[in-house]
Amino acid sequence: MKEGMEQAPADTFIYDVAVIGAGPAGVQAAISAWHQGRRVLVLDAGAVSQRKGRAYWAKSVAIEDAPGLPPLTGPKLRRQLHGLLTSRASGEAAQPRIALVGAYVLQMRREGDVFAVVASLGPLRHGAVESLATFRARRVVIASGFEDGWPEIEVEPGQRMLERHRTAFRYAGNENGWHLCIRCDGHLHRGGHFALLGVGDSIYEASLGAQDFTSRITILTNGRPHGLSDAQLRQAGQRELCIDTRPIARHLGEGTLLQSVVFTDGEELRADGFLVDEGLTPNTQFLAEFKLARNADGLLRTGEDGAALRADGQPEPGLYVAGDLVAGQRKLIAAAMASGQDAGLGASDSLREWQEP
Ligand SMILES: Cc1cc2nc3c(=O)[nH]c(=O)nc-3n(C[C@H](O)[C@H](O)[C@H](O)COP(=O)(O)OP(=O)(O)OC[C@H]3O[C@@H](n4cnc5c(N)ncnc54)[C@H](O)[C@@H]3O)c2cc1C
Incomplete structure:
Protein backbone atom coordinates (compact mmCIF):
# COMPACT_ATOMS: atom_id res chain seq x y z
CA MET A 1 0.00 0.00 0.00
CA ASP A 148 -1.13 6.82 -26.14
CA GLY A 149 0.16 4.77 -29.08
CA TRP A 150 3.98 4.59 -29.26
CA PRO A 151 6.28 4.64 -32.29
CA GLU A 152 6.95 1.32 -33.96
CA ILE A 153 10.71 1.85 -34.02
CA GLU A 154 13.10 -0.64 -32.42
CA VAL A 155 10.15 -2.53 -31.01
CA GLU A 156 11.29 -5.36 -28.76
CA PRO A 157 9.42 -8.65 -28.44
CA GLY A 158 7.21 -8.96 -25.36
CA GLN A 159 3.56 -8.66 -24.53
CA ARG A 160 3.77 -5.72 -22.19
CA MET A 161 3.81 -2.23 -23.65
CA LEU A 162 6.69 -1.19 -21.42
CA GLU A 163 8.85 -4.03 -22.75
CA ARG A 164 7.87 -3.60 -26.39
CA HIS A 165 8.56 0.11 -26.46
CA ARG A 166 11.49 0.20 -24.06
CA THR A 167 13.64 2.37 -26.36
CA ALA A 168 10.89 4.88 -27.11
CA PHE A 169 10.05 5.11 -23.39
CA ARG A 170 13.66 6.06 -22.61
CA TYR A 171 13.06 9.29 -24.52
CA ALA A 172 9.38 9.82 -23.70
CA GLY A 173 8.31 12.58 -21.34
CA ASN A 174 11.70 14.34 -21.56
CA GLU A 175 12.46 17.82 -22.83
CA ASN A 176 14.42 16.36 -25.73
CA GLY A 177 12.53 13.18 -26.35
CA TRP A 178 9.21 11.97 -27.73
CA HIS A 179 6.42 14.46 -27.07
CA LEU A 180 2.76 13.51 -27.25
CA CYS A 181 1.00 16.86 -27.20
CA ILE A 182 2.12 19.73 -29.44
CA ARG A 183 0.11 22.28 -27.47
CA CYS A 184 1.79 21.14 -24.25
CA ASP A 185 5.41 20.86 -25.38
CA GLY A 186 5.71 22.83 -28.63
CA HIS A 187 7.18 25.85 -26.79
CA LEU A 188 10.27 23.81 -25.89
CA HIS A 189 11.47 23.89 -29.52
CA ARG A 190 10.55 27.40 -30.60
CA GLY A 191 12.22 28.21 -33.94
CA GLY A 192 13.72 24.71 -34.12
CA HIS A 193 13.10 21.77 -36.43
CA PHE A 194 10.13 19.64 -35.36
CA ALA A 195 9.69 16.05 -36.60
CA LEU A 196 6.14 14.73 -36.27
CA LEU A 197 5.55 10.98 -36.56
CA GLY A 198 2.17 9.69 -37.69
CA VAL A 199 -0.24 9.62 -40.61
CA GLY A 200 -3.53 11.14 -41.71
CA ASP A 201 -5.64 13.89 -40.18
CA SER A 202 -4.25 13.64 -36.65
CA ILE A 203 -0.64 14.25 -37.69
CA TYR A 204 -1.70 17.06 -40.02
CA GLU A 205 -3.57 18.63 -37.11
CA ALA A 206 -0.36 18.39 -35.04
CA SER A 207 1.50 20.18 -37.85
CA LEU A 208 -1.08 22.99 -37.72
CA GLY A 209 -0.39 23.30 -33.99
CA ALA A 210 3.37 23.23 -34.53
CA GLN A 211 3.22 26.40 -36.66
CA ASP A 212 2.72 28.38 -33.41
CA PHE A 213 6.33 27.57 -32.59
CA THR A 214 8.20 26.99 -35.84
CA SER A 215 7.87 26.72 -39.60
CA ARG A 216 10.53 23.99 -39.87
CA ILE A 217 8.35 20.90 -39.74
CA THR A 218 8.80 17.37 -41.14
CA ILE A 219 6.09 14.72 -41.08
CA LEU A 220 7.53 11.21 -40.75
CA THR A 221 5.24 8.35 -41.73
CA ASN A 222 7.65 5.47 -40.95
CA GLY A 223 7.07 3.63 -44.22
CA ARG A 224 3.31 4.17 -44.49
CA PRO A 225 1.30 6.21 -47.01
CA HIS A 226 0.85 9.73 -45.58
CA GLY A 227 -2.95 9.53 -45.68
CA LEU A 228 -3.33 13.30 -46.25
CA SER A 229 -6.17 14.70 -48.35
CA ASP A 230 -5.48 16.62 -51.58
CA ALA A 231 -6.35 19.89 -49.82
CA GLN A 232 -3.96 19.09 -46.94
CA LEU A 233 -1.21 18.17 -49.42
CA ARG A 234 -1.70 21.42 -51.36
CA GLN A 235 -1.46 23.42 -48.15
CA ALA A 236 1.54 21.40 -46.98
CA GLY A 237 3.27 22.36 -50.27
CA GLN A 238 2.51 26.07 -49.73
CA ARG A 239 3.83 25.82 -46.15
CA GLU A 240 7.02 24.08 -47.38
CA LEU A 241 6.27 21.30 -44.97
CA CYS A 242 8.37 18.18 -45.65
CA ILE A 243 6.80 14.73 -45.75
CA ASP A 244 9.22 11.82 -45.47
CA THR A 245 7.70 8.38 -45.95
CA ARG A 246 10.86 6.28 -45.49
CA PRO A 247 10.77 3.51 -42.87
CA ILE A 248 12.71 4.33 -39.71
CA ALA A 249 15.23 1.78 -38.45
CA ARG A 250 16.37 3.23 -35.15
CA HIS A 251 16.81 6.13 -32.74
CA LEU A 252 20.07 7.99 -32.22
CA GLY A 253 20.40 9.61 -28.83
CA GLU A 254 22.49 10.07 -25.74
CA GLY A 255 21.03 9.16 -22.35
CA THR A 256 17.48 10.47 -22.49
CA LEU A 257 18.31 13.02 -25.21
CA LEU A 258 16.89 11.99 -28.59
CA GLN A 259 18.91 13.61 -31.39
CA SER A 260 17.84 11.92 -34.59
CA VAL A 261 16.20 8.97 -36.26
CA VAL A 262 17.95 6.78 -38.83
CA PHE A 263 16.04 5.54 -41.87
CA THR A 264 16.45 2.00 -43.22
CA ASP A 265 18.54 3.43 -46.11
CA GLY A 266 21.08 4.62 -43.50
CA GLU A 267 20.32 8.35 -43.79
CA GLU A 268 19.88 10.26 -40.54
CA LEU A 269 17.31 12.96 -39.80
CA ARG A 270 18.21 15.32 -36.99
CA ALA A 271 15.56 17.41 -35.27
CA ASP A 272 15.24 19.58 -32.18
CA GLY A 273 11.88 18.18 -31.19
CA PHE A 274 10.06 14.90 -31.89
CA LEU A 275 6.35 14.28 -31.51
CA VAL A 276 4.39 11.08 -32.01
CA ASP A 277 0.69 10.66 -32.66
CA GLU A 278 -0.05 6.98 -33.23
CA GLY A 279 -3.60 6.91 -31.91
C1 LIG B 1 3.58 13.93 -21.98
C2 LIG B 1 2.32 14.75 -21.77
C3 LIG B 1 2.43 16.08 -21.43
C4 LIG B 1 1.29 16.85 -21.19
N1 LIG B 1 1.43 18.16 -20.86
C5 LIG B 1 0.34 18.90 -20.58
C6 LIG B 1 0.45 20.26 -20.22
O1 LIG B 1 1.56 20.80 -20.16
N2 LIG B 1 -0.69 20.95 -19.96
C7 LIG B 1 -1.93 20.37 -20.04
O2 LIG B 1 -2.92 21.04 -19.76
N3 LIG B 1 -2.06 19.09 -20.40
C8 LIG B 1 -0.98 18.34 -20.68
N4 LIG B 1 -1.12 17.05 -21.10
C9 LIG B 1 -2.47 16.48 -21.22
C10 LIG B 1 -3.01 16.08 -19.85
O3 LIG B 1 -2.04 15.30 -19.20
C11 LIG B 1 -4.32 15.31 -19.97
O4 LIG B 1 -5.25 16.07 -20.70
C12 LIG B 1 -4.88 15.03 -18.58
O5 LIG B 1 -3.95 14.29 -17.84
C13 LIG B 1 -6.20 14.26 -18.64
O6 LIG B 1 -6.59 13.97 -17.33
P1 LIG B 1 -7.46 12.67 -16.99
O7 LIG B 1 -7.67 12.72 -15.53
O8 LIG B 1 -8.62 12.58 -17.89
O9 LIG B 1 -6.56 11.41 -17.40
P2 LIG B 1 -5.14 10.91 -16.88
O10 LIG B 1 -4.27 12.02 -16.45
O11 LIG B 1 -4.64 10.01 -17.97
O12 LIG B 1 -5.47 10.03 -15.59
C14 LIG B 1 -6.14 8.79 -15.70
C15 LIG B 1 -6.00 8.06 -14.37
O13 LIG B 1 -6.78 6.87 -14.44
C16 LIG B 1 -6.04 5.78 -13.91
N5 LIG B 1 -6.52 4.54 -14.53
C17 LIG B 1 -6.41 4.14 -15.82
N6 LIG B 1 -6.98 2.93 -15.99
C18 LIG B 1 -7.47 2.57 -14.78
C19 LIG B 1 -8.16 1.41 -14.29
N7 LIG B 1 -8.50 0.39 -15.09
N8 LIG B 1 -8.48 1.36 -12.96
C20 LIG B 1 -8.16 2.39 -12.12
N9 LIG B 1 -7.51 3.50 -12.54
C21 LIG B 1 -7.19 3.59 -13.85
C22 LIG B 1 -4.58 6.11 -14.22
O14 LIG B 1 -3.70 5.45 -13.32
C23 LIG B 1 -4.57 7.63 -14.06
O15 LIG B 1 -4.24 8.02 -12.73
C24 LIG B 1 0.01 16.26 -21.34
C25 LIG B 1 -0.11 14.91 -21.68
C26 LIG B 1 1.03 14.16 -21.90
C27 LIG B 1 0.88 12.71 -22.26
Whole structure:
Protein backbone atom coordinates (compact mmCIF):
# COMPACT_ATOMS: atom_id res chain seq x y z
CA MET A 1 0.00 0.00 0.00
CA LYS A 2 1.45 3.37 -1.08
CA GLU A 3 1.83 6.27 1.31
CA GLY A 4 -1.34 8.34 1.56
CA MET A 5 -3.51 5.52 0.25
CA GLU A 6 -6.41 4.21 2.27
CA GLN A 7 -7.27 0.64 3.11
CA ALA A 8 -10.90 1.19 2.11
CA PRO A 9 -13.50 -1.36 3.15
CA ALA A 10 -14.33 -3.55 0.17
CA ASP A 11 -17.29 -5.92 -0.15
CA THR A 12 -19.72 -4.47 2.39
CA PHE A 13 -19.66 -0.67 2.45
CA ILE A 14 -21.68 1.22 -0.19
CA TYR A 15 -20.11 4.51 -1.23
CA ASP A 16 -22.17 7.32 -2.67
CA VAL A 17 -19.75 7.94 -5.53
CA ALA A 18 -16.86 5.83 -6.82
CA VAL A 19 -14.38 7.57 -9.10
CA ILE A 20 -12.21 5.41 -11.36
CA GLY A 21 -8.89 7.18 -12.00
CA ALA A 22 -7.03 9.83 -9.98
CA GLY A 23 -5.75 12.02 -12.78
CA PRO A 24 -6.85 15.68 -12.84
CA ALA A 25 -10.39 14.73 -13.91
CA GLY A 26 -10.90 12.09 -11.22
CA VAL A 27 -9.36 14.21 -8.47
CA GLN A 28 -11.68 17.11 -9.26
CA ALA A 29 -14.73 14.84 -9.59
CA ALA A 30 -13.99 13.35 -6.17
CA ILE A 31 -13.47 16.72 -4.48
CA SER A 32 -16.61 18.19 -6.03
CA ALA A 33 -18.76 15.25 -4.88
CA TRP A 34 -17.09 15.22 -1.44
CA HIS A 35 -17.78 18.94 -1.06
CA GLN A 36 -21.50 18.17 -1.37
CA GLY A 37 -21.23 15.75 1.54
CA ARG A 38 -20.94 12.50 -0.41
CA ARG A 39 -18.84 9.57 0.71
CA VAL A 40 -16.38 9.13 -2.09
CA LEU A 41 -14.06 6.32 -3.13
CA VAL A 42 -11.26 6.88 -5.65
CA LEU A 43 -9.68 3.82 -7.28
CA ASP A 44 -6.43 4.53 -9.11
CA ALA A 45 -4.26 2.15 -11.10
CA GLY A 46 -1.12 4.33 -10.91
CA ALA A 47 0.13 2.74 -7.69
CA VAL A 48 -0.21 -0.86 -8.89
CA SER A 49 0.45 -0.74 -12.64
CA GLN A 50 2.27 1.08 -15.43
CA ARG A 51 -0.98 2.87 -16.21
CA LYS A 52 0.23 6.05 -14.55
CA GLY A 53 -2.06 8.55 -16.27
CA ARG A 54 -1.16 11.07 -18.98
CA ALA A 55 -0.89 13.95 -16.52
CA TYR A 56 1.93 12.17 -14.71
CA TRP A 57 4.03 11.17 -17.73
CA ALA A 58 6.22 14.25 -18.09
CA LYS A 59 9.52 13.16 -16.50
CA SER A 60 11.59 16.30 -16.97
CA VAL A 61 9.18 18.68 -18.71
CA ALA A 62 7.37 21.04 -16.38
CA ILE A 63 3.62 21.36 -16.94
CA GLU A 64 3.15 25.11 -16.96
CA ASP A 65 -0.57 25.60 -17.46
CA ALA A 66 -2.26 23.39 -14.85
CA PRO A 67 -4.92 25.50 -13.10
CA GLY A 68 -3.65 27.31 -10.00
CA LEU A 69 -0.33 25.44 -9.78
CA PRO A 70 3.30 26.44 -10.34
CA PRO A 71 5.22 24.66 -13.15
CA LEU A 72 5.51 20.99 -12.12
CA THR A 73 6.84 17.76 -13.61
CA GLY A 74 4.45 14.81 -13.79
CA PRO A 75 5.49 13.08 -10.54
CA LYS A 76 5.27 16.38 -8.62
CA LEU A 77 1.85 17.12 -10.09
CA ARG A 78 0.75 13.66 -8.96
CA ARG A 79 1.91 14.37 -5.41
CA GLN A 80 0.06 17.70 -5.43
CA LEU A 81 -3.22 16.33 -6.74
CA HIS A 82 -3.20 13.19 -4.63
CA GLY A 83 -2.32 15.40 -1.65
CA LEU A 84 -5.56 17.29 -2.31
CA LEU A 85 -7.47 14.01 -2.08
CA THR A 86 -5.79 12.67 1.02
CA SER A 87 -6.14 16.02 2.80
CA ARG A 88 -9.88 15.41 2.49
CA ALA A 89 -9.55 11.85 3.71
CA SER A 90 -10.17 12.47 7.41
CA GLY A 91 -13.86 13.24 7.65
CA GLU A 92 -16.08 12.75 10.65
CA ALA A 93 -16.70 9.32 12.21
CA ALA A 94 -14.80 6.22 11.27
CA GLN A 95 -15.52 6.38 7.57
CA PRO A 96 -13.11 8.55 5.59
CA ARG A 97 -14.87 11.03 3.35
CA ILE A 98 -12.55 10.45 0.39
CA ALA A 99 -10.84 7.08 0.31
CA LEU A 100 -8.00 6.82 -2.20
CA VAL A 101 -7.11 3.23 -3.01
CA GLY A 102 -4.40 1.90 -5.33
CA ALA A 103 -6.47 -0.46 -7.45
CA TYR A 104 -6.67 -1.46 -11.09
CA VAL A 105 -10.32 -1.77 -12.07
CA LEU A 106 -10.97 -4.91 -14.09
CA GLN A 107 -14.71 -5.15 -14.28
CA MET A 108 -17.90 -3.29 -13.45
CA ARG A 109 -21.47 -4.51 -13.26
CA ARG A 110 -24.85 -3.49 -11.91
CA GLU A 111 -26.23 -5.13 -8.81
CA GLY A 112 -29.73 -3.71 -8.43
CA ASP A 113 -29.35 -0.03 -7.51
CA VAL A 114 -25.60 -0.12 -7.02
CA PHE A 115 -22.53 -0.69 -9.13
CA ALA A 116 -20.07 -3.42 -8.17
CA VAL A 117 -16.53 -2.48 -9.16
CA VAL A 118 -14.02 -5.34 -9.22
CA ALA A 119 -10.36 -4.36 -8.94
CA SER A 120 -6.91 -5.78 -8.41
CA LEU A 121 -5.16 -4.29 -5.36
CA GLY A 122 -1.74 -5.54 -6.49
CA PRO A 123 0.22 -5.60 -9.72
CA LEU A 124 -1.11 -7.83 -12.49
CA ARG A 125 1.65 -10.31 -13.19
CA HIS A 126 1.32 -11.52 -16.78
CA GLY A 127 -2.45 -11.30 -16.52
CA ALA A 128 -2.65 -13.05 -13.11
CA VAL A 129 -4.43 -11.12 -10.37
CA GLU A 130 -2.67 -10.83 -7.04
CA SER A 131 -5.43 -9.60 -4.77
CA LEU A 132 -8.98 -8.96 -5.88
CA ALA A 133 -11.55 -6.75 -4.17
CA THR A 134 -15.10 -5.65 -4.97
CA PHE A 135 -16.23 -2.13 -4.12
CA ARG A 136 -19.79 -0.89 -4.27
CA ALA A 137 -21.15 2.56 -5.04
CA ARG A 138 -24.42 4.16 -6.02
CA ARG A 139 -22.85 6.31 -8.71
CA VAL A 140 -19.64 5.93 -10.71
CA VAL A 141 -17.51 8.57 -12.42
CA ILE A 142 -15.20 7.08 -15.06
CA ALA A 143 -12.04 9.18 -15.34
CA SER A 144 -9.51 6.58 -16.40
CA GLY A 145 -8.19 8.43 -19.45
CA PHE A 146 -6.46 6.68 -22.34
CA GLU A 147 -3.09 5.22 -23.30
CA ASP A 148 -1.13 6.82 -26.14
CA GLY A 149 0.16 4.77 -29.08
CA TRP A 150 3.98 4.59 -29.26
CA PRO A 151 6.28 4.64 -32.29
CA GLU A 152 6.95 1.32 -33.96
CA ILE A 153 10.71 1.85 -34.02
CA GLU A 154 13.10 -0.64 -32.42
CA VAL A 155 10.15 -2.53 -31.01
CA GLU A 156 11.29 -5.36 -28.76
CA PRO A 157 9.42 -8.65 -28.44
CA GLY A 158 7.21 -8.96 -25.36
CA GLN A 159 3.56 -8.66 -24.53
CA ARG A 160 3.77 -5.72 -22.19
CA MET A 161 3.81 -2.23 -23.65
CA LEU A 162 6.69 -1.19 -21.42
CA GLU A 163 8.85 -4.03 -22.75
CA ARG A 164 7.87 -3.60 -26.39
CA HIS A 165 8.56 0.11 -26.46
CA ARG A 166 11.49 0.20 -24.06
CA THR A 167 13.64 2.37 -26.36
CA ALA A 168 10.89 4.88 -27.11
CA PHE A 169 10.05 5.11 -23.39
CA ARG A 170 13.66 6.06 -22.61
CA TYR A 171 13.06 9.29 -24.52
CA ALA A 172 9.38 9.82 -23.70
CA GLY A 173 8.31 12.58 -21.34
CA ASN A 174 11.70 14.34 -21.56
CA GLU A 175 12.46 17.82 -22.83
CA ASN A 176 14.42 16.36 -25.73
CA GLY A 177 12.53 13.18 -26.35
CA TRP A 178 9.21 11.97 -27.73
CA HIS A 179 6.42 14.46 -27.07
CA LEU A 180 2.76 13.51 -27.25
CA CYS A 181 1.00 16.86 -27.20
CA ILE A 182 2.12 19.73 -29.44
CA ARG A 183 0.11 22.28 -27.47
CA CYS A 184 1.79 21.14 -24.25
CA ASP A 185 5.41 20.86 -25.38
CA GLY A 186 5.71 22.83 -28.63
CA HIS A 187 7.18 25.85 -26.79
CA LEU A 188 10.27 23.81 -25.89
CA HIS A 189 11.47 23.89 -29.52
CA ARG A 190 10.55 27.40 -30.60
CA GLY A 191 12.22 28.21 -33.94
CA GLY A 192 13.72 24.71 -34.12
CA HIS A 193 13.10 21.77 -36.43
CA PHE A 194 10.13 19.64 -35.36
CA ALA A 195 9.69 16.05 -36.60
CA LEU A 196 6.14 14.73 -36.27
CA LEU A 197 5.55 10.98 -36.56
CA GLY A 198 2.17 9.69 -37.69
CA VAL A 199 -0.24 9.62 -40.61
CA GLY A 200 -3.53 11.14 -41.71
CA ASP A 201 -5.64 13.89 -40.18
CA SER A 202 -4.25 13.64 -36.65
CA ILE A 203 -0.64 14.25 -37.69
CA TYR A 204 -1.70 17.06 -40.02
CA GLU A 205 -3.57 18.63 -37.11
CA ALA A 206 -0.36 18.39 -35.04
CA SER A 207 1.50 20.18 -37.85
CA LEU A 208 -1.08 22.99 -37.72
CA GLY A 209 -0.39 23.30 -33.99
CA ALA A 210 3.37 23.23 -34.53
CA GLN A 211 3.22 26.40 -36.66
CA ASP A 212 2.72 28.38 -33.41
CA PHE A 213 6.33 27.57 -32.59
CA THR A 214 8.20 26.99 -35.84
CA SER A 215 7.87 26.72 -39.60
CA ARG A 216 10.53 23.99 -39.87
CA ILE A 217 8.35 20.90 -39.74
CA THR A 218 8.80 17.37 -41.14
CA ILE A 219 6.09 14.72 -41.08
CA LEU A 220 7.53 11.21 -40.75
CA THR A 221 5.24 8.35 -41.73
CA ASN A 222 7.65 5.47 -40.95
CA GLY A 223 7.07 3.63 -44.22
CA ARG A 224 3.31 4.17 -44.49
CA PRO A 225 1.30 6.21 -47.01
CA HIS A 226 0.85 9.73 -45.58
CA GLY A 227 -2.95 9.53 -45.68
CA LEU A 228 -3.33 13.30 -46.25
CA SER A 229 -6.17 14.70 -48.35
CA ASP A 230 -5.48 16.62 -51.58
CA ALA A 231 -6.35 19.89 -49.82
CA GLN A 232 -3.96 19.09 -46.94
CA LEU A 233 -1.21 18.17 -49.42
CA ARG A 234 -1.70 21.42 -51.36
CA GLN A 235 -1.46 23.42 -48.15
CA ALA A 236 1.54 21.40 -46.98
CA GLY A 237 3.27 22.36 -50.27
CA GLN A 238 2.51 26.07 -49.73
CA ARG A 239 3.83 25.82 -46.15
CA GLU A 240 7.02 24.08 -47.38
CA LEU A 241 6.27 21.30 -44.97
CA CYS A 242 8.37 18.18 -45.65
CA ILE A 243 6.80 14.73 -45.75
CA ASP A 244 9.22 11.82 -45.47
CA THR A 245 7.70 8.38 -45.95
CA ARG A 246 10.86 6.28 -45.49
CA PRO A 247 10.77 3.51 -42.87
CA ILE A 248 12.71 4.33 -39.71
CA ALA A 249 15.23 1.78 -38.45
CA ARG A 250 16.37 3.23 -35.15
CA HIS A 251 16.81 6.13 -32.74
CA LEU A 252 20.07 7.99 -32.22
CA GLY A 253 20.40 9.61 -28.83
CA GLU A 254 22.49 10.07 -25.74
CA GLY A 255 21.03 9.16 -22.35
CA THR A 256 17.48 10.47 -22.49
CA LEU A 257 18.31 13.02 -25.21
CA LEU A 258 16.89 11.99 -28.59
CA GLN A 259 18.91 13.61 -31.39
CA SER A 260 17.84 11.92 -34.59
CA VAL A 261 16.20 8.97 -36.26
CA VAL A 262 17.95 6.78 -38.83
CA PHE A 263 16.04 5.54 -41.87
CA THR A 264 16.45 2.00 -43.22
CA ASP A 265 18.54 3.43 -46.11
CA GLY A 266 21.08 4.62 -43.50
CA GLU A 267 20.32 8.35 -43.79
CA GLU A 268 19.88 10.26 -40.54
CA LEU A 269 17.31 12.96 -39.80
CA ARG A 270 18.21 15.32 -36.99
CA ALA A 271 15.56 17.41 -35.27
CA ASP A 272 15.24 19.58 -32.18
CA GLY A 273 11.88 18.18 -31.19
CA PHE A 274 10.06 14.90 -31.89
CA LEU A 275 6.35 14.28 -31.51
CA VAL A 276 4.39 11.08 -32.01
CA ASP A 277 0.69 10.66 -32.66
CA GLU A 278 -0.05 6.98 -33.23
CA GLY A 279 -3.60 6.91 -31.91
CA LEU A 280 -4.94 5.98 -28.50
CA THR A 281 -6.54 3.17 -26.52
CA PRO A 282 -9.26 4.21 -24.04
CA ASN A 283 -8.84 2.74 -20.53
CA THR A 284 -12.36 1.34 -20.53
CA GLN A 285 -11.85 -2.42 -20.81
CA PHE A 286 -13.79 -2.82 -17.53
CA LEU A 287 -16.93 -1.39 -19.18
CA ALA A 288 -17.55 -4.38 -21.46
CA GLU A 289 -20.97 -4.94 -19.90
CA PHE A 290 -22.19 -1.44 -20.79
CA LYS A 291 -23.16 -0.49 -24.34
CA LEU A 292 -22.03 3.11 -24.34
CA ALA A 293 -21.91 5.62 -27.20
CA ARG A 294 -18.37 6.21 -28.48
CA ASN A 295 -16.66 8.21 -31.21
CA ALA A 296 -14.32 6.74 -33.83
CA ASP A 297 -11.43 6.69 -31.31
CA GLY A 298 -13.53 4.82 -28.73
CA LEU A 299 -13.90 7.90 -26.48
CA LEU A 300 -17.18 8.17 -24.60
CA ARG A 301 -20.01 10.50 -25.50
CA THR A 302 -21.59 12.41 -22.68
CA GLY A 303 -24.76 14.39 -22.10
CA GLU A 304 -25.66 16.94 -19.45
CA ASP A 305 -23.42 17.00 -16.34
CA GLY A 306 -21.06 14.45 -17.84
CA ALA A 307 -23.66 11.65 -17.89
CA ALA A 308 -22.49 8.68 -19.97
CA LEU A 309 -24.71 8.12 -23.00
CA ARG A 310 -25.80 4.75 -24.28
CA ALA A 311 -25.50 3.78 -27.93
CA ASP A 312 -29.20 4.79 -28.30
CA GLY A 313 -28.39 8.32 -27.08
CA GLN A 314 -30.11 7.92 -23.69
CA PRO A 315 -28.14 8.46 -20.44
CA GLU A 316 -26.83 5.32 -18.73
CA PRO A 317 -28.31 5.82 -15.24
CA GLY A 318 -25.76 6.47 -12.51
CA LEU A 319 -22.72 6.55 -14.80
CA TYR A 320 -20.66 9.69 -15.47
CA VAL A 321 -17.51 10.36 -17.53
CA ALA A 322 -14.78 12.98 -17.17
CA GLY A 323 -11.42 14.02 -18.59
CA ASP A 324 -9.55 12.80 -21.65
CA LEU A 325 -12.07 9.98 -22.04
CA VAL A 326 -14.79 12.45 -23.04
CA ALA A 327 -15.29 12.56 -26.82
CA GLY A 328 -14.80 16.02 -28.32
CA GLN A 329 -13.17 17.60 -25.26
CA ARG A 330 -9.75 19.28 -25.37
CA LYS A 331 -7.14 16.86 -24.03
CA LEU A 332 -5.68 19.22 -21.44
CA ILE A 333 -5.58 19.42 -17.66
CA ALA A 334 -7.88 22.43 -17.20
CA ALA A 335 -10.53 20.83 -19.43
CA ALA A 336 -10.16 17.52 -17.54
CA MET A 337 -10.71 19.27 -14.23
CA ALA A 338 -13.71 21.22 -15.53
CA SER A 339 -15.37 18.06 -16.81
CA GLY A 340 -14.42 16.33 -13.54
CA GLN A 341 -16.32 19.00 -11.68
CA ASP A 342 -19.34 18.52 -13.97
CA ALA A 343 -19.31 14.76 -13.53
CA GLY A 344 -18.69 14.89 -9.76
CA LEU A 345 -21.50 17.36 -9.21
CA GLY A 346 -23.78 15.55 -11.67
CA ALA A 347 -23.26 12.29 -9.78
CA SER A 348 -23.80 14.02 -6.45
CA ASP A 349 -26.92 15.92 -7.55
CA SER A 350 -28.50 12.74 -8.90
CA LEU A 351 -28.39 11.32 -5.34
CA ARG A 352 -30.68 14.03 -3.97
CA GLU A 353 -33.95 12.69 -2.64
CA TRP A 354 -36.00 15.49 -4.21
CA GLN A 355 -35.50 16.25 -7.87
CA GLU A 356 -37.26 18.93 -9.94
CA PRO A 357 -40.81 17.54 -10.38
C1 LIG B 1 3.58 13.93 -21.98
C2 LIG B 1 2.32 14.75 -21.77
C3 LIG B 1 2.43 16.08 -21.43
C4 LIG B 1 1.29 16.85 -21.19
N1 LIG B 1 1.43 18.16 -20.86
C5 LIG B 1 0.34 18.90 -20.58
C6 LIG B 1 0.45 20.26 -20.22
O1 LIG B 1 1.56 20.80 -20.16
N2 LIG B 1 -0.69 20.95 -19.96
C7 LIG B 1 -1.93 20.37 -20.04
O2 LIG B 1 -2.92 21.04 -19.76
N3 LIG B 1 -2.06 19.09 -20.40
C8 LIG B 1 -0.98 18.34 -20.68
N4 LIG B 1 -1.12 17.05 -21.10
C9 LIG B 1 -2.47 16.48 -21.22
C10 LIG B 1 -3.01 16.08 -19.85
O3 LIG B 1 -2.04 15.30 -19.20
C11 LIG B 1 -4.32 15.31 -19.97
O4 LIG B 1 -5.25 16.07 -20.70
C12 LIG B 1 -4.88 15.03 -18.58
O5 LIG B 1 -3.95 14.29 -17.84
C13 LIG B 1 -6.20 14.26 -18.64
O6 LIG B 1 -6.59 13.97 -17.33
P1 LIG B 1 -7.46 12.67 -16.99
O7 LIG B 1 -7.67 12.72 -15.53
O8 LIG B 1 -8.62 12.58 -17.89
O9 LIG B 1 -6.56 11.41 -17.40
P2 LIG B 1 -5.14 10.91 -16.88
O10 LIG B 1 -4.27 12.02 -16.45
O11 LIG B 1 -4.64 10.01 -17.97
O12 LIG B 1 -5.47 10.03 -15.59
C14 LIG B 1 -6.14 8.79 -15.70
C15 LIG B 1 -6.00 8.06 -14.37
O13 LIG B 1 -6.78 6.87 -14.44
C16 LIG B 1 -6.04 5.78 -13.91
N5 LIG B 1 -6.52 4.54 -14.53
C17 LIG B 1 -6.41 4.14 -15.82
N6 LIG B 1 -6.98 2.93 -15.99
C18 LIG B 1 -7.47 2.57 -14.78
C19 LIG B 1 -8.16 1.41 -14.29
N7 LIG B 1 -8.50 0.39 -15.09
N8 LIG B 1 -8.48 1.36 -12.96
C20 LIG B 1 -8.16 2.39 -12.12
N9 LIG B 1 -7.51 3.50 -12.54
C21 LIG B 1 -7.19 3.59 -13.85
C22 LIG B 1 -4.58 6.11 -14.22
O14 LIG B 1 -3.70 5.45 -13.32
C23 LIG B 1 -4.57 7.63 -14.06
O15 LIG B 1 -4.24 8.02 -12.73
C24 LIG B 1 0.01 16.26 -21.34
C25 LIG B 1 -0.11 14.91 -21.68
C26 LIG B 1 1.03 14.16 -21.90
C27 LIG B 1 0.88 12.71 -22.26
